[in-house]
Amino acid sequence: MKKVAIIAANGGLFDAYKVFNIATAAAATDAEVGIFFTFEGLNLIHKEGHKNLEVPAGKEHFQEGFKKANVPPIDELLGMAQEMGVKLIACQMTMDVMSLEKEHFVEGIDVGGAATFLNFASDADVTLTF
Amino acid sequence: MEVTVNKVLDAKGLACPMPIVKTKKQMTELEPGQVIEVQATDKGSTADIKAWAESTGNQYLGTVEEEGTLKHYLRKATPEEEKAETKHPHVTSLDELSSKVDGDEKFTILDVREPAEFAFGHIPGAKNIPLGELEQRFEELDQNGEIHVICRTGNRSDLAAQKLTEKGFNNVKNVVPGMKEWSGKTNNNQ
Numbered sequence: 001m002k003k004v005a006i007i008a009a010n011g012g013l014f015d016a017y018k019v020f021n022i023a024t025a026a027a028a029t030d031a032e033v034g035i036f037f038t039f040e041g042l043n044l045i046h047k048e049g050h051k052n053l054e055v056p057a058g059k060e061h062f063q064e065g066f067k068k069a070n071v072p073p074i075d076e077l078l079g080m081a082q083e084m085g086v087k088l089i090a091c092q093m094t095m096d097v098m099s100l101e102k103e104h105f106v107e108g109i110d111v112g113g114a115a116t117f118l119n120f121a122s123d124a125d126v127t128l129t130f
Numbered sequence: 131m132e133v134t135v136n137k138v139l140d141a142k143g144l145a146c147p148m149p150i151v152k153t154k155k156q157m158t159e160l161e162p163g164q165v166i167e168v169q170a171t172d173k174g175s176t177a178d179i180k181a182w183a184e185s186t187g188n189q190y191l192g193t194v195e196e197e198g199t200l201k202h203y204l205r206k207a208t209p210e211e212e213k214a215e216t217k218h219p220h221v222t223s224l225d226e227l228s229s230k231v232d233g234d235e236k237f238t239i240l241d242v243r244e245p246a247e248f249a250f251g252h253i254p255g256a257k258n259i260p261l262g263e264l265e266q267r268f269e270e271l272d273q274n275g276e277i278h279v280i281c282r283t284g285n286r287s288d289l290a291a292q293k294l295t296e297k298g299f300n301n302v303k304n305v306v307p308g309m310k311e312w313s314g315k316t317n318n319n320q
Contacts, residue, residue, distance in 0.1 A: 002185070025147035025178075028154035029185045071145045080151060 002031040005121035007129040011043030013053040013074070018130045019044060020077040026126070027084035034124075035081075036117035038091035041130075042098070044074070045088055045105050051075050082108055089117060132319070133194075133203060134245040136164040142171045142199060149175045150182050153204070157188065162208040163262075165191070165246040170200050179204065189282070192250035203246050215288035218295065222303040227253075227278055228314050237276040242290040243309070247282065251309070251316040261286045268297050280305040280312075 004026040008019045019035060026033045043049045053074060055063060072080075082088070088109040095101070095111065102111055110116075121127055139156045141149040149170045156166060168179060176193050179202045183190035191203035230237065231253065239256040241248055248258040259267050261281070271277060277299065281287040284306035291304040 021147050024151050028147065028151045029182055030154075069145045070143050072148060084151075084154075 003124040004031045004033045004126045005124035006035045008035055008037045008041035008044055009039050010130060011040030013055050015130055016044045016053050016074045020074065020081055022128060023086050024077060024081050024084065027081060027086050034087040034089060034120045036089045036091065038094050042090060042094055042100065045090060045109055047104055047106055050078060078106065133167065133249050135167040136160060137166045139166060139168045142169050144172060146172055146174055146178065150178055153179065157206055160206045162206050165203060165205045165244050168202040168204065170202065171198065175200055175202065191246050205244060205247060211283050211285040215285045218288050218291035218304045220303045221306050222278060224305065224312055227305050231314065237278060238271065240271065240277050240279045242279060242286050243281050249319040251318050254315055254317045261290050264290055264293055268294060273299050276301045278303050278305050280308055282308045282310050284308045
């Protein structure tokens with residue numbers, strides 16, 4: 001089985017699509033997928049935050065394009081990723097810095113440090129950073 | 131083009147990666163050997179479905195575009211069928227079959243793949259009876275004639291050749307490996 005390790009370090013709407021599109025496509029291709037959410041990347045799995053991610057300034061007109069192309073909303077993609085067994089790991093250190101607790105995030109996530117992710121990524125076939 | 135399938139999946143109007151995600155879900159519910167038609171409007175889906183099939187070991191049969199809808203055809207493959215079975219004692223090679231096709235001798239090419247596989251490319255003149263229907267339809271064949279049985283890899287055709295022998299056919303040859311390697315002329319149903 002192929003293994004895909006992803007680092008999500010940014011928290012905008014575009015970043016979320018990059019992360020979750022690749023993750024769900026990989027999971028649908030029978031890969032074992034793990035995403036490590038760090039710094040602003042934590043937005044993508046924040047309980048409320050992931051439903052209201054920001055579009056980069058000046059790119060607001062893309063909102064219409066997303067609708068027109070019938071791109072699913074992030075919470076739907078996130079739910080799908082979880083349903084397909086994508087492992088979501090929130091970075092403990094960033095959580096401490098931002099005073100966030102596990103309860104602030106969607107259900108079913110893991111919390112870990114850099115070593116947790118490195119352990120997962122050590123034998124990954126594909127490693128991506130967004 | 132009419133293609134017989136076991137399942138139709140409507141993924142029209144959906145953007146990447148949804149057609150792949152939906153296909154994956156649907157595919158797990160299919161039996162090995164069954165064929166699915168995935169309808170999509172996402173222009174990237176042709177390349178994606180092909181790549182997905184390659185990564186997951188499934189068989190991509192082809193795509194037809196009809197009135198702005200892309201219809202992708204996939205067959206759920208099994209790892210076992212990748213190796214040609216040779217339990218049937220009489221086998222023949224693709225080269226031998228190829229020169230026989232060019233000759234004048236009368237014989238039957240029996241293609242035992244699924245109709246959708248057959249539709250996307252078969253040897254001109256071949257008769258299609260899927261392996262699963264052979265039990266009911268073997269009487270359509272001439273019991274005394276010479277029959278070359280072919281599938282994709284030589285696995286299903288081996289089973290078919292055994293079955294025909296069981297039914298009293300005595301001039302049956304299994305063509306190995308099969309259409310996967312066939313480089314001669316093909317027809318399709320389009």
